[in-house]
Amino acid sequence: MPLVTAKRTGLVDQVIAQMRELVSSGEWPLGDKIPPETELVTALGVGRNTVREAVRALSHAGLLEVRQGDGTFVRATNEISGAVRRLCGSELRRILEVRRALEVEAARLAARACTEADLARLETLLSERAAALRAQDHERVISNDAEFHRELVAASHNPVLASLYEGISEAVLSSVATTFDPAGPPEEHVSHDELLDAVRDGDPRRAAEEAGGFLDELLDRIGPAQE
Structure with missing residues (x-):
């Protein structure tokens, strides 16, 4: 297995941490739509798959909600909420x-x-x-x-x-x-x-x-x- 796998996993974790901070700090307000995938890719300097994995993880944690055809919204400010x-x-x-x-x-x-x-x-x-x-x-x-x-x-x-x-x-x-x-x-x-x-x-x-x-x-x- 190529070592790039470990590096990629670390990158996803970094993006998750950054996006979680944007939610918890209120920069992405509760109920609002977050920037589209293309903007996140550019702003974070990562690939689409990395952004998608981060969004998927935060959706599973309950912080984000993906609405097909409408975008991704802030659902809660922390995992307990x-x-x-x-x-x-x-x-x-x-x-x-x-x-x-x-x-x-x-x-x-x-x-x-x-x-x-x-x-x-x-x-x-x-x-x-x-x-x-x-x-x-x-x-x-x-x-x-x-x-x-x-x-x-x-x-x-x-x-x-x-x-x-x-x-x-x-x-x-x-x-x-x-x-x-x-x-x-x-x-x-x-x-x-x-x-x-x-x-x-x-x-x-x-x-x-x-x-x-x-x-x-x-x-x-x-x-x-x-x-």
């Missing part, structure tokens, strides 16, 4: 159902297998999440919440389960962002403290119940799947 728009209706329900299946078993196993290091990481994430809630830093609340669930699955010390969960990590982040209500008072948000207590106490049954309970509430809230 983009994630909020990705899931809805029956798609959200299916993700929550899969999360429930994996997270309930992970919590049960974590109550038996977690280490002191696992507990320390989980405690830190919940502490940071609570601080973010008080500061109304919604993006940090969402990212800490998603990371807490990922670390809880890792604490099961079941590599197959952890690998399966990692495979849906982007969907998990989207589901957390979609179901988070920034307008709600901090005391109404699920704390996960009781879930962590159950894991710390080595109580598999209670840990599984806590892990499934809040997801059942979310499933009830969004209603039955629409066929």
Whole structure:
């Protein structure tokens, strides 16, 4: 394989970083159409394929939206905001159902297998999440919440389960962002403290119940799947 492949990959990453900065800084305003491909090629000094790969990556991340025949528009200013728009209706329900299946078993196993290091990481994430809630830093609340669930699955010390969960990590982040209500008072948000207590106490049954309970509430809230 020619070494140019590695160089090309680096170039795409550089263009992605530049375009992401244009979006996050507001130079490309939310809802506006970005410059056409020909202008981007000239301005960035790269080929069409590089621009197309960068646009494709940022579209997948939720920052851009390609509308066939109309152009490419700024959809969100960051990945978390983009994630909020990705899931809805029956798609959200299916993700929550899969999360429930994996997270309930992970919590049960974590109550038996977690280490002191696992507990320390989980405690830190919940502490940071609570601080973010008080500061109304919604993006940090969402990212800490998603990371807490990922670390809880890792604490099961079941590599197959952890690998399966990692495979849906982007969907998990989207589901957390979609179901988070920034307008709600901090005391109404699920704390996960009781879930962590159950894991710390080595109580598999209670840990599984806590892990499934809040997801059942979310499933009830969004209603039955629409066929």
